[in-house]
Amino acid sequence: MNSPFSLPEASTHAVTVDRIFYLLLVLSGATVVLVFGLILLFAVRYRRGSSAKRGPMPEFLRREFEIGWTLATLLSFVFLFWWAGSADLSSLAAPAGSLEIHVVAKQWMWKTQHPSGAREINALHVPLGQPVHLLMSSQDVIHSFFVPAFRVKQDVVPGRETDIWFQASKLGVFPLLCAEYCGTDHSVMRGKITVMRPEDYARWLVQQPEGDDLAHEGAKLFVSQGCSGCHAGSSNVHAPRLAGIYGRMVQLSDGRTVKADDGYIRDSILQPKRDVVAGYDAIMPSFKGLLDDGELQSLTAYIRSLAEEGSHD
Amino acid sequence: MTDALLAGDLPLPPRPDYLRHGSTIASWLTTTDHKRIAILYAITITFFFFLGGAAVTAVRLELFEPNGWLLTSDTYNKLFSFHGIIMVWFFLVPSIPNTLGNFLLPLMIGAPDVAFPRLNLFSWYLTIAAGAFTVYALLAGGVDTGWTFYTPYSSMFSNSHVFAAAAGVFVVGFASIATGVNFIATTHMLRAPGMTWFRLPLFVWAIYATSLIMVLATPVLAISLLLVIAERVLGLPIFDPARGGDPILFQHLFWFYSHPAVYIMVLPAMGVVSEVIPCFARRRIFGYDFMVYAMLAIAGIGFFVWGHHMFVSGQSALASLVFSFLSFIIAVPSAIKVFNWTASLFRGQISFESPMLYSLGFVGLFTTGGLSGLFLASIPVDVHVTDTYFVVAHFHYIMVGGSVSAFFAGLHFWWPKVTGKLYPESWAKFAAILMYAGFNMTFLPQFFAGYLGMPRRYHTYPAEFQIYNVMSSAGAGVLAVAYLLPLGYLTWSLFYGGRAGNNPWAATGLEWTTTSPPPPKNFDRQPRVDRGPYEYHAEGMSAGTDAPEVQNARDIR
Numbered sequence: 010m011n012s013p014f015s016l017p018e019a020s021t022h023a024v025t026v027d028r029i030f031y032l033l034l035v036l037s038g039a040t041v042v043l044v045f046g047l048i049l050l051f052a053v054r055y056r057r058g059s060s061a062k063r064g065p066m067p068e069f070l071r072r073e074f075e076i077g078w079t080l081a082t083l084l085s086f087v088f089l090f091w092w093a094g095s096a097d098l099s100s101l102a103a104p105a106g107s108l109e110i111h112v113v114a115k116q117w118m119w120k121t122q123h124p125s126g127a128r129e130i131n132a133l134h135v136p137l138g139q140p141v142h143l144l145m146s147s148q149d150v151i152h153s154f155f156v157p158a159f160r161v162k163q164d165v166v167p168g169r170e171t172d173i174w175f176q177a178s179k180l181g182v183f184p185l186l187c188a189e190y191c192g193t194d195h196s197v198m199r200g201k202i203t204v205m206r207p208e209d210y211a212r213w214l215v216q217q218p219e220g221d222d223l224a225h226e227g228a229k230l231f232v233s234q235g236c237s238g239c240h241a242g243s244s245n246v247h248a249p250r251l252a253g254i255y256g257r258m259v260q261l262s263d264g265r266t267v268k269a270d271d272g273y274i275r276d277s278i279l280q281p282k283r284d285v286v287a288g289y290d291a292i293m294p295s296f297k298g299l300l301d302d303g304e305l306q307s308l309t310a311y312i313r314s315l316a317e318e319g320s321h322d
Numbered sequence: 323m324t325d326a327l328l329a330g331d332l333p334l335p336p337r338p339d340y341l342r343h344g345s346t347i348a349s350w351l352t353t354t355d356h357k358r359i360a361i362l363y364a365i366t367i368t369f370f371f372f373l374g375g376a377a378v379t380a381v382r383l384e385l386f387e388p389n390g391w392l393l394t395s396d397t398y399n400k401l402f403s404f405h406g407i408i409m410v411w412f413f414l415v416p417s418i419p420n421t422l423g424n425f426l427l428p429l430m431i432g433a434p435d436v437a438f439p440r441l442n443l444f445s446w447y448l449t450i451a452a453g454a455f456t457v458y459a460l461l462a463g464g465v466d467t468g469w470t471f472y473t474p475y476s477s478m479f480s481n482s483h484v485f486a487a488a489a490g491v492f493v494v495g496f497a498s499i500a501t502g503v504n505f506i507a508t509t510h511m512l513r514a515p516g517m518t519w520f521r522l523p524l525f526v527w528a529i530y531a532t533s534l535i536m537v538l539a540t541p542v543l544a545i546s547l548l549l550v551i552a553e554r555v556l557g558l559p560i561f562d563p564a565r566g567g568d569p570i571l572f573q574h575l576f577w578f579y580s581h582p583a584v585y586i587m588v589l590p591a592m593g594v595v596s597e598v599i600p601c602f603a604r605r606r607i608f609g610y611d612f613m614v615y616a617m618l619a620i621a622g623i624g625f626f627v628w629g630h631h632m633f634v635s636g637q638s639a640l641a642s643l644v645f646s647f648l649s650f651i652i653a654v655p656s657a658i659k660v661f662n663w664t665a666s667l668f669r670g671q672i673s674f675e676s677p678m679l680y681s682l683g684f685v686g687l688f689t690t691g692g693l694s695g696l697f698l699a700s701i702p703v704d705v706h707v708t709d710t711y712f713v714v715a716h717f718h719y720i721m722v723g724g725s726v727s728a729f730f731a732g733l734h735f736w737w738p739k740v741t742g743k744l745y746p747e748s749w750a751k752f753a754a755i756l757m758y759a760g761f762n763m764t765f766l767p768q769f770f771a772g773y774l775g776m777p778r779r780y781h782t783y784p785a786e787f788q789i790y791n792v793m794s795s796a797g798a799g800v801l802a803v804a805y806l807l808p809l810g811y812l813t814w815s816l817f818y819g820g821r822a823g824n825n826p827w828a829a830t831g832l833e834w835t836t837t838s839p840p841p842p843k844n845f846d847r848q849p850r851v852d853r854g855p856y857e858y859h860a861e862g863m864s865a866g867t868d869a870p871e872v873q874n875a876r877d878i879r
Contacts (some may be wrong), residue, residue, distance in 0.1 A: 013786040016774045026702045030773075033700065037693040044664055044689050051667035052674075055603070055865070063669050063864045070665070075609045075658075082657045086650040088695075093700030094643050100702070101639055105824065133651075150475040151569060153634060153709060155776025160706040164635045166570065167474060168563020171636045184784060188634075188709040188777045190468050192475060193395050196780035297563060 011184070019204065025096050027160070033089070104173035107142035108135070111223065111306045114145065114152040114165040117194035119185065120303075125214055126222035131200035133185065135177055136210035142174040144271065146302040153189035156202055165187055170271055170306075177204040187280040217272035227311025230304055234296065248293070249286050252315045260287040274309045334561070339742065339839040354439035355742075355842055360425035364447050367413050367421065368809070370453065374408035377401045379802065381794040388785045398781040399466040400482065406469030407487060411494050412453055413723055414462070415583065418590035419536075420449075420501055422732045423529040425740060427505055429833035429840060430523050431516025432849035437507035441500050448497035455490030459483040468779060470580070471546075473561035473572040477553040484508075484554055488547045495540045498586075502536030505529055514832070516851035523831055523855040524607065528593025528615050531621040532586050539582040539625070546575035570635055577628035585624040587721050588688075589617055591728030592659055595681045598731050599663055600856040601829040602678035603670030606863040607856050608662045616655035623652040633704050642701055649699035656692050660685060669864030676750035680731035683758040684724055691719025694769065711790075712772025715765045723761050730808060732759065737812065737821030742839040745815035749807065757804035763797025830856055 018024055052062045110133065113120040121133045135141045145154060148169040154173060155162040163173035187198035205213060231237050238249035254269050262285045268274055276283060278300065281293035300308070327672050328521050340357045343349070350358060381401050384393045393401070408654055424442065428435055451653055459465050465487040467476040479530050509522075511529045522530075550572070552558040559565035578677035600607045607613060629637060629645030663685050672678070694716040698704045707713060737743070783791070825834040836845050859866055 011784070011786045011788050013774070021361065022702075026706050029700055029708075030703050031699065033697050033703065039697065041689065044660060045686065046665050048667065048685065049693050051664070051670065052672055052682075055667060055670045055672050057604075057671045061669070063671070065862055065869050066669065066864050070608075073627075075662075077614050078655065078661055079612075083651075083654050086653055087695065089700060090650045093702055095647055097642070097701040098639065106543075115726075148688055149477050151472060151635075155709070155775070155777065157706070160702070162498040162634050162705050166563075166636055168567075168569065169636065184775070186775065186777050189397075190472070190475070190779040192466070192479060193399065195399075196395070196777075196782045199784075222374055 017158045017179055017181070017183070019177055019181065019183055020102055020156075020161070020175045021147075021178050022175055023158065023160040023178075024102065027072035029096060032092075036085070036089075087307075091098070092303070102171065103139045103142040105173055109142050109144060111137075111147060111310075112143050112145040112154065112165065113302050113306075114154070114187070114198075115148040116150065116192055117187070117198040119187075119198070119200045122223065122303075122306075123214065123217075124222060126219035126225070127214055132203065133200065134203045134205055134210060134213055136207040137177050137180055137204050138199070140174055140176045142172060142173050144170055144306065146170050146306070147187065148302055150189050150191045151189050152187050152198065155186045156183055157200075158183035162188055166278060167302075170275060179203050179204075180206065201269065203221060203225040215299050223307045223310035224314035225311075226304075227307035227309070227314075228271070230300075230308055231311055234300070234308075236308070239293070246292075247289060251312050255313045261285060262287045262289070262291075271309050271313075274312055275305055278305060333389050337834060337841055339837060340842045341742070343842045346858075349374055352443075353421070354435070354443055356424050356436045356439065356442060357840065359442050359446055360421050360423075360740075363416060363420040363424060365450070366446070366449060366453070366658050367417055369825065370408050370412040371805075372412060373457075374405050375802065375805065377405040379407070379798070381405065383796045384781070385783075385791045388788050389782045392483055393781070395781045396466060397464075397783055398714075399468075399779070400464030402750040403465050403468050404460055405488075407456060407465070407491065409582070410469055410587075411491050411814075412456065414587045414725060415494075415498060416449065416501075417725065417729050418594060418732060419532055419586075419615045420446075422525075422594065422736060423505065423532075423590060424501075424604075424727075425756075426736065426833055427508055427526060427529055428512065429836065429844055430526050430831060431509065431512060431517050431740075432832050432845065432851065433512035434843040434845070436504050438504050438628060441579030443753075444592050445497040445500035445504070448500065449494055452492075452494035452497065455486050455493060459486035462486065465797065470576060471550055471572075472576075473553070473569045474563070474567075477550050477561050477572075481571050481837040488551055492544055492547045492551075495544045498536045498540045502533035502540075505533040506537065509533075516852075517832075520611065521790065521851055521854050524596035524617075525590075525593035526769060527617055528589045528596070531617045532589045535582045535586050535589075535621050535624065538723070539579045539586075542575055543579035543583075546572060546579070549575070553584055570632075570637070573632055573653075574628070577631045578625075581628040581631065582621075582624045584717070584720065585620055587725050589620065589843055591684060592617065594728045594732035594735070595663065595684050597711075597829075597831070598677045598681040598735050599666050600858060601827050602675060603666075603667050603672045604858045605666050605856075606854075606858060606861075607671040608665035608668070609658075609728070610660055610854070610856070613662055616658045619655040620652060623648060623655075627652055630699060630704065631708075631719045633701055646699055646701050646704075650696070650808055653699065655691065656688075660689050660692070671865040671867075674751075674832055675734075676747060676754050677735035677827075678752035680727050680734060680757070682730060683754060684727040687719050687723030687727060687761060691716055691724055694697075694708070694719065707772050707776055710772035711768040711776045711778055714778050715768035715772060716770075717839045718765050725763065727761075728774060730754070731832055733808070733812070735827070736833070737815070738826045738839070739833060739838050741819075742822050743815045743817060744822050744826065745819055746811050749811040753804050753807040753811075756800065756807070760797055760800030760802075762805045764801050765797070767791075767797070831860060 017277045109124055111122045119131050121129045145165045147165045152165045154165055161173055162173050162177050183201035183202045185202050239246040240251050257269055258266050259269050260266055279297045282291045285291045340355055384390055462483050464482055465484055466482040467480050549560045553560045557565045561567045561569045596607055628642055629651045630649045633642050767790040771787050776787040822838045824838050832849050
């Protein structure tokens with residue numbers, strides 16, 4: 010059992026959040042002391058029949074006074090917004106070179122998969138001090154990936170991929186909770202995040218049962234689902250080659266340019282008519298309903314691996 | 323001729339007040355008198371309040387143990403959903419506007435009734451019909467979506483009575499809209515001669531601002547629930563991502579209503595407190611016009627902050643920043659109001675009857691709740707505490723601590739006017755203090771539990787949170803007693819209470835110039851208004867320095 014009175018700051022992000030939290034706590038505390046103090050003071054001093062001075066109101070309690078405290082409140086709130094907002098912006102994107110882990114949520118469990126292909130259920134092992142980037146999707150309803158010790162939370166939504174990243178800064182086992190109500194067993198949709206030293210993590214990873222990594226699974230799907238029939242180099246159907254495409258800017262037939270990232274690849278598989286690449290006909294069929302979220306992640310990983318191979322050339 | 327004769331009191335034929343104007347059941351069920359409709363609403367929402375309270379009693383009992391001991395998960399989920407749906411739409415939204423607002427709005431502006439008396443009655447029948455749907459949903463087996471009806475859970479996955487519950491909320495929305503339209507028209511059309519906009523009591527301004535929100539926001543709720551029903555019953559893909567829908571769309575629609583709905587629940591409370599505090603402090607309200615502008619600003623900006631419910635939903639970072647900024651901005655007018663209430667006590671002649679105790683309780687709880695709102699407007703902190711008990715504590719401080727305290731303040735303040743009876747003051751003071759204590763005992767621990775990471779809507783929870791849940795559940799017991807006490811002594815006062823005079827608090831305001839209880843058409847003579855709403859003393863002065871006996875004198879006006 011964890012301590013009921015304190016929450017560890019187990020990620021770099023947790024320190025930032027707590028700093029804002031404590032500043033807000035101090036400001037709120039000061040306001041509470043001011044307001045409650047004045048109410049108590051007035052309640053005692055100006056109780057009915059007390060001998061305190063009444064008579065004409067003092068000069069300074071005029072309109073300017075009211076405008077003054079309105080402006081003071083406004084300015085302090087704008088400052089709070091700026092401070093909290095800039096902390097949010099600086100933690101938006103995962104740093105390059107993060108460890109990418111795929112998460113699939115379903116009623117009522119968390120499935121995680123490491124880049125090596127190792128899988129876990131309701132558990133996740135991560136190395137200390139290395140940014141970890143989670144790419145998440147849901148197979149049914151909305152869930153929310155919540156690790157209180159890391160101060161991170163992100164809804165996991167069906168039909169799209171959401172992401173979140175953190176860098177663990179403390180060794181230990183921390184609770185993973187589902188924070189978005191998802192039905193009967195919502196409250197038991199919990200897991201454990203284990204933070205290990207990088208060398209322990211590497212050792213742990215090796216001990217996991219052999220599993221194909223995502224890209225290899227994707228490569229099999231690429232053939233079995235018929236993608237290779239058009240997109241392979243030997244095909245005589247006029248379809249874009251995929252090697253090296255990941256991460257590049259792509260010119261679309263309607264003049265727009267988009268970046269070929271995870272979201273774009275996912276959309277292109279599910280809704281191929283939406284963003285057609287310039288120079289090609291919109292002949293690709295949709296794979297909506299034919300692939301589940303895990304398979305989509307595998308295919309995306311395969312296409313990404315093609316990019317990496319391309320860069321080695 | 324004597325003064326009384328000149329004033330026209332003696333020659334009038336005796337006429338019964340509105341309560342004794344007709345005594346059959348039919349005379350109540352077909353009444354178009356806004357005061358009787360207010361009573362019908364009061365009985366209805368009292369029933370729903372204790373129904374919603376019973377549901378949450380089971381929830382709090384269950385949470386004594388981390389792994390449950392009384393309920394199954396499904397029952398637990400249905401009980402908290404029922405609690406939310408009933409308390410939001412069948413108690414809080416209609417509470418002050420439809421009871422006190424209905425009763426007082428025409429009296430305060432010197433009108434014989436609301437603008438559309440029959441629409442007023444119709445809106446009560448709509449509430450009853452909607453309540454029947456919702457209670458049916460409970461009896462048929464319950465609904466387990468939470469009061470938020472999030473898709474795709476509600477539209478595709480829940481195996482409970484979503485249709486009946488959503489239909490109930492859909493219908494009660496029309497009652498809300500009808501009431502809003504009625505109050506807006508009444509305020510515009512039926513003000514007595516001399517009752518200019520800036521002589522309106524702040525309670526009228528509050529009801530007016532609330533009505534604007536009801537009329538503008540409620541249709542969006544109706545649409546979003548209709549779409550849930552369309553997907554669930556007709557299989558029309560709206561939110562299902564596998565068929566081109568978007569589950570997040572529902573959240574935008576839902577919160578576009580449900581955030582302004584928070585202000586539907588709290589603006590009338592601000593109105594009540596703005597009447598009570600000047601009366602018991604014997605002071606003009608500080609900064610009347612700022613209070614008016616603050617309420618209108620809250621009503622307006624309230625429409626543009628809904629996205630702060632969705633910082634972790636996957637909405638764009640830019641949208642989150644804009645919503646965060648506006649959420650900080652809307653805290654400004656709320657802060658102004660707290661400062662003005664406090665300043666209104668300065669150099670007063672303050673006495674502490676039960677309405678004043680409830681009102682000061684409101685200011686304390688609203689301030690606490692409002693400050694916790696700043697945490698939720700800050701994106702990084704919100705990401706950590708959203709969907710935890712921190713949020714549960716925050717909105718209960720505003721909507722239960724704040725609004726319900728103010729409802730009880732108003733109930734006690736105007737009880738002599740509504741019923742013509744006096745209640746036992748010591749009991750009322752005791753209940754007011756007990757309510758403040760019980761409320762903090764229940765909800766203060768939830769801030770801690772939430773910050774430490776206890777998610778909301780958890781049937782079972784990690785053992786480290788047990789201490790907070792036990793404190794909360796014990797506090798809820800105290801709070802329950804505090805809510806039951808007024809039911810007892812107010813009912814007692816109906817039969818055994820002393821007769822109330824026309825103006826037992828020596829308050830300003832037109833409603834105190836008529837008899838207690840008022841006649842069916844409110845005023846025997848058309849009131850004329852030649853002064854502002856809170857003239858407890860001359861402009862630029864503070865409270866008078868008469869001896870307390872004179873200050874306490876009943877019926878001085």
